[in-house]
Amino acid sequence: MSDPQVSFLLERVLASGGYSVIKTQDWPSTQKELQSKSPAMIILSDKLGESNGLDVAAELAQRWPAIPLLLFVEEDTPELLKKALSVGVSDYLCLPLRAEDITNAVQRSLEKARQRREWVLLETRRNTASLQRKVDELEALARLGRSITGSLDLDSVLSAIVDAAVELTGAEEGSLLLLDESTGELYMRAARNFQDEFVRTFRLPVQDTLAGSVLRTGKPALLDEATPQKIKTAYLVHSLVYVPLQLHDRVFGVLGVDNRHERLPFKDRDVKLLSAFAEYAVIAIENARLYANTILERNKLETVLTQIQDGVIVLDLDQRILLVNHTAQLAFSLSDQPLAGKKLNEVFSQSEILELVDSAGKSLSNRQEITVDDGRIFSILVTPIPAIGLAITMHDITNLKKLDRIKSDFVSTVSHDLRSPLTAIMGYVELIERAGTVNDMQRDFIRRVHVNVTNITSLMDDLLNLSHIESGFDGSKDKIYLDQLVSYSADNFSKQFSDKNLKLVYEIPDAVPPLYANAIQLRQMLDNLLANAVKYTPSNGTVTIHMEVEQNQIIIQVRDSGIGIPPMDLPYIFDKFYRAGNVGNEVTGTGLGLAIVKSIVENHNGRIWVDSIVGQGSTFTVVLPLGQP
Numbered sequence: 001m002s003d004p005q006v007s008f009l010l011e012r013v014l015a016s017g018g019y020s021v022i023k024t025q026d027w028p029s030t031q032k033e034l035q036s037k038s039p040a041m042i043i044l045s046d047k048l049g050e051s052n053g054l055d056v057a058a059e060l061a062q063r064w065p066a067i068p069l070l071l072f073v074e075e076d077t078p079e080l081l082k083k084a085l086s087v088g089v090s091d092y093l094c095l096p097l098r099a100e101d102i103t104n105a106v107q108r109s110l111e112k113a114r115q116r117r118e119w120v121l122l123e124t125r126r127n128t129a130s131l132q133r134k135v136d137e138l139e140a141l142a143r144l145g146r147s148i149t150g151s152l153d154l155d156s157v158l159s160a161i162v163d164a165a166v167e168l169t170g171a172e173e174g175s176l177l178l179l180d181e182s183t184g185e186l187y188m189r190a191a192r193n194f195q196d197e198f199v200r201t202f203r204l205p206v207q208d209t210l211a212g213s214v215l216r217t218g219k220p221a222l223l224d225e226a227t228p229q230k231i232k233t234a235y236l237v238h239s240l241v242y243v244p245l246q247l248h249d250r251v252f253g254v255l256g257v258d259n260r261h262e263r264l265p266f267k268d269r270d271v272k273l274l275s276a277f278a279e280y281a282v283i284a285i286e287n288a289r290l291y292a293n294t295i296l297e298r299n300k301l302e303t304v305l306t307q308i309q310d311g312v313i314v315l316d317l318d319q320r321i322l323l324v325n326h327t328a329q330l331a332f333s334l335s336d337q338p339l340a341g342k343k344l345n346e347v348f349s350q351s352e353i354l355e356l357v358d359s360a361g362k363s364l365s366n367r368q369e370i371t372v373d374d375g376r377i378f379s380i381l382v383t384p385i386p387a388i389g390l391a392i393t394m395h396d397i398t399n400l401k402k403l404d405r406i407k408s409d410f411v412s413t414v415s416h417d418l419r420s421p422l423t424a425i426m427g428y429v430e431l432i433e434r435a436g437t438v439n440d441m442q443r444d445f446i447r448r449v450h451v452n453v454t455n456i457t458s459l460m461d462d463l464l465n466l467s468h469i470e471s472g473f474d475g476s477k478d479k480i481y482l483d484q485l486v487s488y489s490a491d492n493f494s495k496q497f498s499d500k501n502l503k504l505v506y507e508i509p510d511a512v513p514p515l516y517a518n519a520i521q522l523r524q525m526l527d528n529l530l531a532n533a534v535k536y537t538p539s540n541g542t543v544t545i546h547m548e549v550e551q552n553q554i555i556i557q558v559r560d561s562g563i564g565i566p567p568m569d570l571p572y573i574f575d576k577f578y579r580a581g582n583v584g585n586e587v588t589g590t591g592l593g594l595a596i597v598k599s600i601v602e603n604h605n606g607r608i609w610v611d612s613i614v615g616q617g618s619t620f621t622v623v624l625p626l627g628q629p
Helices: 006-017 027-036 053-063 078-087 099-150 154-169 197-199 210-217 268-307 326-331 351-358 398-435 442-472 482-492 494-499 520-538 567-572 593-601
Strands: 042-045 069-073 091-094 173-180 185-192 221-232 235-247 251-261 311-316 321-324 365-369 377-385 389-394 477-482 503-506 515-517 542-550 553-560 609-613 617-625
Touching: 006 099, 027 053, 027 477, 042 053, 053 069, 053 078, 053 221, 069 099, 069 326, 069 442, 091 099, 099 520, 154 173, 154 185, 154 251, 154 268, 185 210, 185 251, 210 221, 210 235, 210 251, 235 268, 235 442, 251 268, 251 365, 311 377, 326 398, 351 377, 351 389, 365 609, 398 442, 477 482, 477 520, 482 542, 494 617, 520 542, 520 553, 520 593, 520 617
Parallel strands: 042 069, 069 091, 503 542
Antiparallel strands: 173 185, 173 251, 221 235, 235 251, 311 321, 311 389, 365 377, 377 389, 477 515, 542 553, 553 617, 609 617
């Protein structure tokens, strides 16, 4: 304040009114005081030291808009007053000064400041309430989202959705209606603030009802009438909102809230909020449906795997047990205790199974025969299952083995009994021409008899060889090199390869370890496989001999580009006397060659199988263990 007398007067009047007064003489000192204190009012002169009071007032109003400014002017002019009001001065004083003028001006300015603060506070509360409501809505949506993703209990999720809809819209009641496909009516799946008896018996037709129109059109409905509207008998409402539950353009239910007592209207905001809840309800219902279908299919699968007569063992990618059905448990005398989650080698000690599983996907062999404690024989097949692990299937072949043994015994007996008569017939046929002259027709008959007796004798020889192999005679095994046997056998067929212009391809590694086996039997095995390939491969075809060493076994394959084997014949191709259906009568054979090969392989504890495509060729795969001397 530039005038000391005015300053003194203002200080006395304000002090007598109970105000605390701080005086400053220039603008820098004023700034310093304002930074350390927050005054209720500032009274300044239009002349403040070297500074212009109006300029100072403008800066104060900009930096501290909540503090009222009272301006003292020595000379009252309209231009000065206009400028003072434009910079934000709340009131002004001019000479002559009276105490009551000073008090009234101060009180008016403070009252205006108080009213301004209250208005700002009120607006802040309003805005905060709106923001809080939105925050509550977002929290409710987030809570429902967590409930849907964290729970598969449909009843609790739908009840939580209806509860949240009632609370956030301020409604009195809420309900979730679903369509009963059998009756075409809507029933209450979840409800809030309805009596239990009303919920159980509630049925609403689709025709001529507000909920039915929402179901048909797929659009929300907002009801806000002055008089109560009848939704159903004894169900009158003042206001109501229905939104559809829709999935893939199909509406299957309605979510709604209503007011039956209070006449509180709903707004578009409530419709949007309810629509968001409806989407969560659709997700929850669909999740529950998918989960129920998954459980149903899983139960069906478990029932099939449990009741099936074949043994089934399912492993994960870490060779941990996922499933062992009842047949497999009985076969290996496993207890009924839970096996899921255990490692395979913790439950099964059979080396055949463990080795077969370890080599799954890495070896050409995926089959094995195993004899369990009760004497039964199972054929085991290991099949990789992508993204899951392995499936081990066990087929009981005990009866087949018994039948095969009985048939072998019968064949062996018949072969011995027929050998002597055939030898006699052959001898007499050779003596006919020595007994006298025969004509050309007789000579042709003799030749035919000789050829057929020779074929029958060859058949008997094959049968006897097969019987000897299956009986275990001549089971001595020595150190041999299979690659050398392959070369000897291939050389033996060089003329047949040349006559049909067949190409022979070798795929044999440089170093093949020795094999402890019966050399005569393995030579016979290779001869039969090559003879089979030559016989059924047309001219200008290719025969490939592939060999590889894997772990403790040798794998040999004979591939041809021949006529192939029909799928229906593959299971029986190693049976005695069986010939594929696509083989013509012009191709001679006894049907025992592959049966002999299989017996030789089994006699060496090996495995054999065939893969074939009609018109493209066949691949016979033999797996032989290296064995020990």
